[in-house]
Amino acid sequence: MPCLSIKRLYVLFFLILLISGVFSPYTRSLASLPAYQTAIVGEPLSFTLSMPPTLRKHIALETNRPGFLSRSGPASPPLVCRPGECFVHVKLFGVIPLRQVAVSAYPPVRVIPGGQAIGVLLRTQGVIVVGSAPVSSGNEERSPALEAGMRIGDVIVRIDGKSVTAEEDVREAVDAAGRAGRALVFEVKRGSRTLEVKVRPRLCPETRRYRVGLLVRDSAAGVGTMTFCEPRSKIFGALGHIIADADTSQGLEVAGGKIVEASIQAVRPGRRGQPGEKVGVFYGDGGLVGEITRNTGQGIFGTLEREISNPLYPRPIPVALVDQVRPGPA
Structure with missing residues (x-):
């Protein structure tokens, strides 16, 4: 019995040391x-x-x-x-x-803060399907492309193996295939997947051209705000959000584009269910010109032709890391 009591005392003493060590400020300081x-x-x-x-x-x-x-x-x-x-x-x-x-x-990293109004001209990779335009035939209207399996929001990247970069590419390929009496193979991107859809054009009696019943778009334009410019590399960031198609709300994949100097003429306030917008004028020959290379969730990025200046920040300011950013007053 005395031996058992001594063992219990040892165990109790060890547990006290362990608990005091775990909850001591020194241990918590290391763990933090x-x-x-x-x-x-x-x-x-x-x-x-x-x-x-x-x-x-x-x-x-x-x-x-x-x-x-x-x-x-x-x-x-x-x-x-x-x-x-x-x-x-x-x-x-x-x-x-x-x-x-x-x-x-x-x-x-040090950057020059932005704030300048810019005009954005964006070209997409391929053309995006933004809607349907049914082809009349007798008493019915049909969209051969949608019937074959294409969807609004798909991005057409190739037709019969040839790259597509503009609306005209689609229009000419469809009409030529229709007059030759053959179907077309559309290569489309749908999210992360790439699909092939075979479509046979139909003759539109109104235009006398062959069509597949789609509305497509190959570019986007708008006004926004410059965020920053890194003076040595002339890399810029702007907008702070992705550019999405107005009809499909799908982010656009960039094939190229540019930003130019702009002047804001009016600001239209938003209403419930209707976002506000800025109305501006582009100045293509202004001092601010750059090439767009990326369209991301954090904004658009690219390279300026020349360095910009900001009278409020004559010198570049340092950029903080993510874990150094703290909420400030609104």
Whole structure:
């Protein structure tokens, strides 16, 4: 019995030590260190440890890349010296491992803020099906393409193996195939899938041309706002949202396009179920011209022909990382 009581005391003492260690501020401080951090070269890492100075001075930081970090003293935060990926090992007395943190460091980026009004002219990859235009034949109206399996929102990228870049490409190919008495093979993108649809054109008695009963669009235009420009590369970002087709609400895949200087003439407020809009005039020969290369959920991106200026920000300003952004006053 005395032996059993001593064992119970040992177990109880061990549990008390374990619980006090888990809930101690020092342990919680180590556990709060994120397993992954991003940083900008020249800025300190977020390594805040709630420990007494006598213990903190024995905390060592080791990396798998020499020269990645630097410290002016045990109490000072580590500074990132090089871009790239690195593992930082937090050790007590340089021996006892406490925590491992993966760090991704990036070179500093400075941009010129935008705010300028721009006109956007976008060409799509292929042509997008935005509606149907039934072909009259006697007492009935039919859409051969929709009957064959095509849908509104499909993007036509090839017809009979030939690339399609404009509405005229579709119109001419359909009419030529109809006069030759043969069907066409449309290669279309539907979401992430690519499909082939065989369609036989029908003669429209009104236009005397062969048609497949589709309305298609190959471009988009509008006005927006420049977001930023990186002065060395002249890379720009604008809008802050994806450009989508007005009829299908589908994001447009870019085959090319440009931005030009614009002047806002009016702003029409939105109403319930009807978004507002800006009305502007394009100036193709203005000082702001750029090529569009990407249309994303974060906006359009591309390259300017020349650097822009902003009188409110004569010098480029640094860009923060995502985890450095904090909500501000509205």
